[in-house]
Amino acid sequence: MRIAHIGDTHVGFTAYRRSDPETGMNQREVDVNDAFVRLFDSIIAKRPDVVLHAGDLFDSVRPSNRAMSVVLEQLLRLSDEKIPIVLLAGNHSTPRLKETGSVFRLFEHIKGVYPVYTPGAHRLEFGDLLVTAFPHQDKDKLVEALHTWKRGKHRYEVGMLHAGFQGLARYSTGEANELNLQQSLLNTDMDYIALGHFHEMQQVTDNARYCGSIEHLSFSEAGEHKGYFIYDLERKKLERIDLRTRPMFSLGPINAKGKDAAQLQVELSDALGSVQMDGSIVRLVVNDIPSALYRSLDINSLRALAEKAVHLELSFNILQESNSVQSRSATFEAMDREFETYLSGVPVEGVSKEQIRQRGLEYIRRGMEE
Ligand SMILES: [Mn+2]
Numbered sequence: 001m002r003i004a005h006i007g008d009t010h011v012g013f014t015a016y017r018r019s020d021p022e023t024g025m026n027q028r029e030v031d032v033n034d035a036f037v038r039l040f041d042s043i044i045a046k047r048p049d050v051v052l053h054a055g056d057l058f059d060s061v062r063p064s065n066r067a068m069s070v071v072l073e074q075l076l077r078l079s080d081e082k083i084p085i086v087l088l089a090g091n092h093s094t095p096r097l098k099e100t101g102s103v104f105r106l107f108e109h110i111k112g113v114y115p116v117y118t119p120g121a122h123r124l125e126f127g128d129l130l131v132t133a134f135p136h137q138d139k140d141k142l143v144e145a146l147h148t149w150k151r152g153k154h155r156y157e158v159g160m161l162h163a164g165f166q167g168l169a170r171y172s173t174g175e176a177n178e179l180n181l182q183q184s185l186l187n188t189d190m191d192y193i194a195l196g197h198f199h200e201m202q203q204v205t206d207n208a209r210y211c212g213s214i215e216h217l218s219f220s221e222a223g224e225h226k227g228y229f230i231y232d233l234e235r236k237k238l239e240r241i242d243l244r245t246r247p248m249f250s251l252g253p254i255n256a257k258g259k260d261a262a263q264l265q266v267e268l269s270d271a272l273g274s275v276q277m278d279g280s281i282v283r284l285v286v287n288d289i290p291s292a293l294y295r296s297l298d299i300n301s302l303r304a305l306a307e308k309a310v311h312l313e314l315s316f317n318i319l320q321e322s323n324s325v326q327s328r329s330a331t332f333e334a335m336d337r338e339f340e341t342y343l344s345g346v347p348v349e350g351v352s353k354e355q356i357r358q359r360g361l362e363y364i365r366r367g368m369e370e
Contacts, residue, residue, distance in 0.1 A: 054196025055090025055162030
């Protein structure tokens with residue numbers, strides 16, 4: 001018996017300004033949709049007995065019609081192939097207000113699709129296999145459910161959980177509603193525990209791991225492998241399947257302190273020249289740059305080096321000089337960028353991120369003028 005462990009697919013995710021030339025849709029939304037289809041192509045080719053989706057199927061609580069149809073199409077494909085799938089609600093799928101209801105309810109109507117979105121522990125049986133699923137819920141309730149989670153008499157028993165754990169190298173995503181639990185809550189008697197929430201593939205305990213996301217959803221994920229796991233319960237063998245993604249590079253940080261403009265310009269150009277730009281998403285971080293030095297840089301020629309990139313983010317952290325009045329343009333640039341970076345990383349419900357972005361930038365611009 002083999003299980004596929006997938007998660008954090010975030011269908012409907014959007015970022016940056018670039019739109020896809022064919023469809024006019026946000027390029028990153030198209031990328032995530034493509035990654036989602038590739039994921040299901042791979043699963044159908046591998047033919048596991050059960051698929052476990054460990055949460056954050058959609059990027060938002062109220063997915064767009066477009067995101068819904070992308071997901072629906074792949075779930076129907078899996079249903080036709082008679083491969084069952086359990087969908088666990090994560091923190092991006094759990095409404096903060098009860099009245100919002102869960103979009104997961106709709107999927108109950110598809111044969112072989114088992115959405116799990118209400119509090120407590122849910123037990124699902126697939127022949128010899130028992131799956132116990134713990135959706136995102138109130139922390140106290142979740143801890144209690146995990147405490148009483150014991151092995152029964154099934155040949156194979158696995159768990160599904162969407163949460164963060166303390167003691168990992170990078171354990172917080174900084175989201176307001178994320179859960180951070182003690183690793184001791186993970187029952188080591190289980191054959192496998194499929195975790196969702198962190199976007200990097202990583203092992204937590206001998207039997208518990210994160211499969212990560214299927215695309216790089218923030219610069220903190222640059223350079224990570226993306227894909228999923230197949231676990232053979234009988235042979236106790238784990239297979240990691242890597243999926244193709246759009247290349248993402250985070251360059252630097254370069255420290256600008258004590259450098260002159262010409263020297264820094266060359267250093268930044270060299271850094272940008274060190275990676276393949278065509279179709280990539282690139283960030284270059286420059287720290288401790290005095291505002292005068294920042295203003296003397298030729299930003300346009302740096303941008304020209306990344307002409308073929310899907311997105312270039314130049315992140316200048318301006319040195320705070322206590323005795324001088326900070327340049328207005330430098331402050332504006334920094335705040336502008338700060339806001340866009342922040343927005344690209346937070347879940348937004350019900351309204352378009354692009355609208356928020358435009359309005360936010362307008363407010364910042366107006367504020368600076370005043
Ligand atoms: Mn996630």
